[in-house]
Amino acid sequence: MRTPRHYVALTVAGVVAIAAVVVGINTANASTTASSDTPTTRVVDATAKQAKHAGKKPTIVLVHGAFADGSGWNGTIERLRKDKYPVVAFANPLQGPTSDVATLKSFLKTIDGPVILVGHSYGGVLISGAGAGNSHVKGLVYVAAYAPDKGETVGEVNMHPVAHPIPELPLVEVPVKNSAGQKDALLYIKPAKFPAFFAADVRSTLAKDMAATQRPVAGSGFDQPIRAAAWRSIPSWYLVAKQDKALNPELQRYMAKRAHAHTVESNGSHAIMVSHPRTVAKLIKAADHRTR
Numbered sequence: 022m023r024t025p026r027h028y029v030a031l032t033v034a035g036v037v038a039i040a041a042v043v044v045g046i047n048t049a050n051a052s053t054t055a056s057s058d059t060p061t062t063r064v065v066d067a068t069a070k071q072a073k074h075a076g077k078k079p080t081i082v083l084v085h086g087a088f089a090d091g092s093g094w095n096g097t098i099e100r101l102r103k104d105k106y107p108v109v110a111f112a113n114p115l116q117g118p119t120s121d122v123a124t125l126k127s128f129l130k131t132i133d134g135p136v137i138l139v140g141h142s143y144g145g146v147l148i149s150g151a152g153a154g155n156s157h158v159k160g161l162v163y164v165a166a167y168a169p170d171k172g173e174t175v176g177e178v179n180m181h182p183v184a185h186p187i188p189e190l191p192l193v194e195v196p197v198k199n200s201a202g203q204k205d206a207l208l209y210i211k212p213a214k215f216p217a218f219f220a221a222d223v224r225s226t227l228a229k230d231m232a233a234t235q236r237p238v239a240g241s242g243f244d245q246p247i248r249a250a251a252w253r254s255i256p257s258w259y260l261v262a263k264q265d266k267a268l269n270p271e272l273q274r275y276m277a278k279r280a281h282a283h284t285v286e287s288n289g290s291h292a293i294m295v296s297h298p299r300t301v302a303k304l305i306k307a308a309d310h311r312t313r
Contacts, residue, residue, distance in 0.1 A: 079159055079160075080132050080134065081107070081108045082129070084144035085141055086143035086145070087208070089141070089292075090112075090234065099298070101305065101306075104306065122247060126155075137161075138158055140163055140166045141294055142291065143238060146175060148166075148251065149251050149252060152251030154249065159255070160308040161258070165262040165268055168257070168276040168279070168280050169247055169250065170250045172246045172247070173250075175243045181275060185269075190267060194206040195237065219267050221266065222264065228292075252280040256311065257280050257281070257283070258305075259276070260284075260285050260293065260304050262293040264289060268291060
């Protein structure tokens with residue numbers, strides 16, 4: 022198409038004047054847009070965040086349980102890191118679900134991008150409570166762990182009838198007062214009994230070290246309910262330790278079935294993440310692949 026001559030004849034001054042008018046209009050529009058967060062803006066922001074995390078491997082947050090610490094995950098961490106997963110072992114305060122869940126929730130706010138929560142034993146209580154309502158949590162992995170429902174306590178879960186009960190844990194109670202000045206007790210497993218009940222398939226010297234360095238749990242925590250159950254809305258996986266003498270395998274199967282969890286069973290003790298880290302890591306990676 023040919024350009025009419027009278028358009029070509031526009032002077033530089035005329036072009037500058039028109040540009041000034043256009044800039045003025047655009048500036049006014051930009052000011053109006055900035056004053057309100059329109060739905061379009063929010064959609065763009067959400068899309069940008071999704072694009073930022075697309076294809077990004079989730080951070081694996083490992084939550085240990087009672088009578089243990091984060092070092093129990095060392096074998097699992099080693100295997101996950103070989104596959105380039107960012108991993109962190111959360112230091113569980115072991116003061117009871119009410120405060121421990123809140124602490125884990127706060128901790129999760131420091132992590133950017135998708136997360137898979139992994140809980141062992143009492144740590145399962147925390148991932149059930151803290152994962153609820155968090156859109157970054159893509160999957161839950163229970164490793165011989167408690168998976169209570171909303172309003173349920175550990176004590177109530179333990180009362181669920183099973184066909185083949187196991188002996189009670191041989192605990193030592195240390196009377197204390199909690200931060201509120203109320204009477205409480207710190208619970209330990211008797212060190213001499215620890216290997217047989219907690220880590221029967223762990224190397225003897227390591228099991229004894231675990232007994233000597235075990236961290237106690239507040240007794241009052243067994244009566245504290247969680248306010249939400251994340252497994253009701255987030256996909257979950259469960260590893261049943263078939264030789265567990267601390268948390269009845271039948272009870273584990275009951276919780277896994279109730280949570281509609283993808284369930285795997287392995288011949289391991291309660292400390293299955295120590296004795297079978299490859300199995301644990303494999304299940305975590307399966308959870309990642311299934312939730313992408």
